[in-house]
Amino acid sequence: MKLETEWIRYGDNGEYSGYVARWGGVKEPMPSIIVLQEIWGVDEHIQDVTRRLAQAGYVAFAPDLFARHGVRPEPLRSERVQEAQGVLNTLPQTHWRDLEQRQIALSQLPESKQKLVSDSLDYLFNLNGMMQDFVKQVVMTSGWLRETYEYSLGQSVASVGFCLGGSLSGLLAANDASLKGAVIFYGSAPSAELIPEIQCPILGFYGEHDKRITDEVPAFGEALFLAGKPFDYHIYADAPHAFFNDTRPSFHIDAARDAFARMLTFLQHVLTKDAS
Structure with a gap:
């Protein structure tokens, strides 16, 4: 079997675009993962992560948050x-x-x-200032993967996001009651008033030296615990912000290796129909 990748347009009149990866020889629809970009866009790193998740047996889709009708500012x-x-x-x-x-x-x-x-x-x-538009797009993307895209039609959807995308992964969990799970890599937590709206388990990965983001995690975890929302998180010693990005000086291989393994286990649990 061969991994199929392509850029596609979707949404009303092709308003949105994104990069998709999936196994080409699989005939039945597969569970899908929305891969949410850093501030750098759907660059080679995000495309690589998308392919890695597709190789694990999912339809992986990275929406381009910056493009409208195929054009970026x-x-x-x-x-x-x-x-x-x-x-x-x-x-x-x-x-x-x-x-x-x-x-x-x-x-x-x-x-x-x-x-x-x-x-x-x-x-x-x-x-x-663009976050409301981003949230609208990722909520629409989740529904499109579940209800329209032939290769994931009728299957479960989860999200994985990095930095900006990590924040959006948490926001998607609060805005899409059908989302099965959200993974946050070093993204800001949703605001307190959104905590009751979260309906799915959340997994978080953070770097010890990323103080601006990581210092807010214990309070986020406590709020989720008090609201009865499943949340597991890991703070990696000596790791900076963006430790998972292997194209950046911030790459921390030990943290990235551990986080990747934990993420795959989490996704298998929340996306498999027979998961208990």
Whole structure:
């Protein structure tokens, strides 16, 4: 059998697009996993994760959160985002939101590039204003995989998200009562008022040194416990933010290996019809 991958359009009049991977020789519909991107978009890393999950026996689908009708805003085009990521990779992550430090890093670029990369960075650090649109898209994507897409029709859906996508994975759990499970990799927790709306188990992975995200996890866990919502999480010693991304300097192989194994076990449990 061969793994099939393609970019497809879906939604009303093809408004949305995404990258899908699945086993081509399987005739019956399979459970599906929504793979939710980091701020870098559906880049090679997210496509690789999508293929890895498909190889595990699922329809894996990564919606492009930035594109509408096949077009991204100019500052969020793939090549522009890659250039912005390259600049940020020269800085400690604690300096990413420091405008002065970013300007110093930008000054190392040719003058013709500085304004373009700066515009892309401004976009990437102000995605919160787009979160409602992102939530609408991922909820629609979940329903489309369950109810329309022929290769996952009638099957269970779970989500796996990283950073921005980790936050969206939690938000999807609060907005889609039919979701079977949500995996959060170093994403911000949903707000307290959304906790009662969560209907599925959640699995979280966090880095010890990612203080901005990880420090809020115990309170998130306590709120879920008090609300009777299943939540298991792991904080990896010496691991930073984005420890799972093997294309970044932040990659932490021990944490990534353990998290991948735990994620597959969780997905098998929540997505298999006979899971107890």
